[in-house]
Every structure is written in C-alpha cells, then in structure tokens.
Amino acid sequence: MSAPSTPVSQTVPAAFSGGPRSVTFPVVSPRGPLPVTLAYTRVGSGEPLLLLHGIGHHRQAWDPVIDILAVERDVIAVDLPGFGESPALADGLAHDLPTMNAALGALCQALEIERPHVAGNSLGGLLALELGRAQLVRSVTALSPAGFWSPVERRYAFGVLQAMRQTALRMPLPVVERLSRTAAGRTVLTSTIYARPGRRSPEAVVAETLALAQATGFTETLRAGASVQFTDDVPGLPVTVAWGTRDRLLVRRQGVRAKSVIPLSRLVRLPGCGHVPMSDDPALVARVILDTSR
The missing domain is CATH 3.40.50.1820 (Alpha/Beta hydrolase fold, catalytic domain)
Structure with missing residues (x-):
C-alpha cells in the first residue's frame, strides 16, 4: 500500500x-x-x-x-x-x-x-x-x-454499462458529432447518466463518448467489480x-x-x-x- x-x-x-x-x-x-x-x-x-x-x-x-x-x-x-x-x-x-x-x-x-x-x-x-x-x-x-x-441491480447496471460501451465503440465519429449538436441528440447519447442531457455542451458529449470508446481499463475494471x-x-x-x-x-x-x-x-x-x-x-x-x- x-x-x-x-x-x-x-x-x-x-x-x-x-x-x-x-x-x-x-x-x-x-x-x-x-x-x-x-x-x-x-x-x-x-x-x-x-x-x-x-x-x-x-x-x-x-x-x-x-x-x-x-x-x-x-x-x-x-x-x-x-x-x-x-x-x-x-x-x-x-x-x-x-x-x-x-x-x-x-x-x-x-x-x-x-x-x-x-x-x-x-x-x-x-x-x-x-x-x-x-x-x-x-x-x-x-x-x-x-x-x-x-445482485440483480449489479447485473442490470453492468449490462447497461456494457451496452453503452458497445454503442460508443460502434458509432462512427461523424454520427456522434451530428447527434451532439442538438438537445435531442445529446439525450440519445447521454440520457442514461444525465437527467438533463441538454445541458451538456456538444464538445463535452463528443469527448466523453470517445473517452468511453477508448477506455483501455474498462473491461478489467468492470470484471473486478463483479464481486464488489x-x-x-x-x-x-x-x-x-x-x-x-x-x-x-x-x-x-x-x-x-x-x-x-x-x-x-x-x-x-x-x-x-x-x-x-x-x-x-x-x-x-x-x-x-x-x-x-x-
């Protein structure tokens, strides 16, 4: 330690x-x-x-x-x-x-x-x-x-997180950028974690979508959390x-x-x-x- x-x-x-x-x-x-x-x-x-x-x-x-x-x-x-x-x-x-x-x-x-x-x-x-x-x-x-x-709540949360990750990995950057320009598009991208997704700037939404897609520690961190x-x-x-x-x-x-x-x-x-x-x-x-x- x-x-x-x-x-x-x-x-x-x-x-x-x-x-x-x-x-x-x-x-x-x-x-x-x-x-x-x-x-x-x-x-x-x-x-x-x-x-x-x-x-x-x-x-x-x-x-x-x-x-x-x-x-x-x-x-x-x-x-x-x-x-x-x-x-x-x-x-x-x-x-x-x-x-x-x-x-x-x-x-x-x-x-x-x-x-x-x-x-x-x-x-x-x-x-x-x-x-x-x-x-x-x-x-x-x-x-x-x-x-x-x-246990049920953890499985639900992990399933949602994995789905968000797969969406971020598969969605082309031009699509992310286009969606981020409108409040409705930002809702599609981020309403799982924000109650007021329209308040996020387009630049912030694009950056955090890329951060999720590029998170090299995501899989290992999620796996470690299975028994927490x-x-x-x-x-x-x-x-x-x-x-x-x-x-x-x-x-x-x-x-x-x-x-x-x-x-x-x-x-x-x-x-x-x-x-x-x-x-x-x-x-x-x-x-x-x-x-x-x-």
Whole structure:
C-alpha cells in the first residue's frame, strides 16, 4: 500500500495553472514496484480535494463544478488508470480495489498531498469510500457510489454499462458529432447518466463518448467489480452519500443501504439529478462537497 514519496517523473505540458499534467510513480506489486502514470488537472487553493470519476468517464466529468470548488479548495481531478489520458495499469497490477487504493495513495504522496478531502462519482464514489475506510483522507463525498447494489441491480447496471460501451465503440465519429449538436441528440447519447442531457455542451458529449470508446481499463475494471460489495463502516471522518432522484443506473434505494452500512454518514437527496449529477445541478453538487469538506 505504500510507495516512495518521490515520483519517477512529472510533466506539465501547459504553463498555466489548471493545464493538463501527468505524474509517474511506483506502486508495489507481487513483481516488485511497477510504474503507474496518471493524468490530472490541478486548480485553486486551500485544503486539497481529490476528484474521482466513474467507469468509462474521464476527469472532465467534473468540469461543471471544478471552478466553484477551486474558490475554496486545491482541486485535483484525476483520470483513473485506463481512462481519459491515463494509460492502463502495467501487467502485474490488477484494476481492483486494493491496487486502486495503493495507486491513489501513492499519487497523493507523489503530489505531496497529505490526507486530502475526496469526492467521487459511481466507481469514483466507491474508491473514495475505500480511501476513507483506509483513513487516507480527511472527508468523503460519494455521489451515487458503486458497491451498494443487490445482485440483480449489479447485473442490470453492468449490462447497461456494457451496452453503452458497445454503442460508443460502434458509432462512427461523424454520427456522434451530428447527434451532439442538438438537445435531442445529446439525450440519445447521454440520457442514461444525465437527467438533463441538454445541458451538456456538444464538445463535452463528443469527448466523453470517445473517452468511453477508448477506455483501455474498462473491461478489467468492470470484471473486478463483479464481486464488489461495500460492507464496512467508515468511522472517524465526515462522510456524505448523495444520490440523484433520477439516477437510472444505480437506483436511489441503494443510498438507503449505504446509510445502513455507514450509520454516521449524511445521506443527501439530489432532486432532479441523474447518475452523474455534476452537470445536472453544479451548484448543489459543489455545495454538498464543500459542506462535507468543511
């Protein structure tokens, strides 16, 4: 779970704060330390806040809220391994929860961040709770986190995700671009995860469709999630679990289960929001995250 505090390398392609960056650092494996490279964006000032996206998405999922958060927080939005601009893990490292915990802990050491606040959505929410359980963070905000499903609900969610992935792989880019230009087309492409898909810009819809199609870590991450069930409390730190009332992927009754597993957590309803609520109601989501991290 531990890693040296000095990264192998860091690159900053853009000269301004908030530009895309990447960092490479070692993570312990059965074959010895192996390098992991993660892309990230870092903006703002204040206590550190780590943002983790869901499966098949990328760090730009947080764009609707990142400027609001950056007023009060040093915000680090990360592309998880095998998603966005982060390459898949090397052979010898599995896309499972222990490895993700180790990689994210090593990332914080590499960036010299001590126990950040963390907010995550879907897979990212599950990872945020795992970091909280390991006491590696100061607070946790989990938006529709994975891991509180029944077997039937998990099979349904995985089936939907696989169908979305196949659609993204098979749909020609000109068709995606044409659909993205209208609110109706954006609804066709993204209504599974957004309650208000018309609010997404055409450019964002095209980018996230490509991110889903090009996600090299998708299959291994989904396979690793087949046996995941979050059953442990997260004691000793503030935890908020928030669920959109119009979540069509992980239905909101899973939030009640999360509250029973983590009894001291705050369960928040996000009216009119879908599975990825940052775009549906940026002001509300930012307020929930900041309230938790205060």
